[in-house]
Amino acid sequence: MTMATLPLLLSSLFSLFVLVVVSSPTPIDDPELVVQEVLRKINGSLARRNLGYLSCVTGNPIDDCWRCDPNWEQNRKKLADCAIGFGRNAIGGKDGKIYVVTDPDDDDPVNPKPGTLRYAVIQDEPLWIIFERDMTITLKEELIMNSFKTIDGRGANVHIAGGPCITVQFVTNIIIHGMHIHDCKQGGNAMVRDSPRHYGWRTISDGDGVSIFGGSHIWVDHCSLSNCNDGLIDAIYGSNYITISNNYMTHHDKVMLLGHNDAFIQDKNMQVTVAFNHFGEGLVQRMPRCRHGYFHVVNNDYTHWEMYAIGGSANPTINSQGNRFLAPDNMFSKEVTKHEDAPESEWRNWNWRSEGDLMLNGAFFTPSGTGASSSYAKASSLGARPSTVVSSLTANAGVLSLQ
DSSP: OOTTTHHHHHHHHHHHHHHHHHHOSSOOOOHHHHHHHHHHHHHHHHHHTTOOTTGGGSOOHHHHHHTTOTTGGGGGGGGGGOOOGGGTTOOTTTTSEEEEEOBOOOOOSSSOOTTBHHHHHTOSSOEEEEESSOEEEOOSSOEEOOSSEEEEOTTSOEEEESSOOEEEESOEEEEEESOEEESOOOOOSEEEEEETTEEEEEOOOOOOSEEEESOEEEEEESOEEEOOSSOSEEEESSOEEEEEESOEEESEEEOEEESSOTTOGGGGGOEEEEESOEEOTTEEEOSSEEESSEEEEESOEEOOOSSOSEEEESSOEEEEESOEEEOOSOGGGOBSEEEOSSOHHHHTTSOEEEESOEEETTOBOOOBSOOOHHHHHTTOOSOOOOGGGHHHHTTTOSSOOOO
16 A cells, blocks of 8 residues: 555545444444444455455454565465464465466376376475466366465466365365365266375265365365355364365355264364354355364354254364354244254253354354363364454455455
């Protein structure tokens, strides 16, 4: 921002402040809420103009960390210092070279061509993967990632769609940022390479958008996900230290599964942060559905669900803080929570709590458990902001316009 643009910015701020006050149907008692609404409107307006410099006024700690830098494109790896939550130590390919994807093709999952996304993600060394231009990548088989990789879609409009999608299996330190991931299908019954030295037979996959299977230190941020065969983002089989943030999820049934099955007790140490996401139109359930572990659901905006928003089984600890829940009009779907696969005599001992959540249109959260502080300590990963500012925290959820 230059000094020349400052008067125009201040004029816009004042005009929007007046607009909010004048258009409010009721007296405004809380000036902070007015300011937050003004900032939300300005930020949304600038986002529509593909401008990023004012994003730092949202209070979103991830975006504030890197988007205020006008030279972010030359300092891409700064993003790796901006993670929050249980996945905050995921460094991706920070210590490696920049790799530029130039070719959207995926003709041979066993012998991928240099320049393709598949060639980049299977390499042994750390890589920070970016894209030369806009592209749609339709994968023939699952994209099986190797450790210490960042897929960074910023600055290009990149879709992974129409085929199998991303698999993070028994690897560590993965960042997936700024990708459109949708219409993902099952793959399998095929050979697929997962490193320069190994390829093997893959059975039928689930068709998730992002499948995390035994992975650790994983961060999925600012992606737009919709309409996949199974889950949009699933983390199972002992996966741990995961942050799912700033994503925009729409048009899907079973959105997010965290935990393999009720009998798989290896998931009892799983810790996942779900923060600053917008759960939008056309969603049905599992935002997320949790098993066994510790889950911090914080400052998300839930504007649509058909069955329920947050569910679980097998005694997970769920710490819901500072979210905004807008219930559907269906009177039978107002409850945010669903305690699954257990009688009340069992689930009433599970530690589920709601702190500072905003309940709208009749939404309600059914808490349970004794509130053991040690349990919630393991399900706490960052300080929650007030639910009244969720609209500004999530205003730019999904893929950012940075071109």
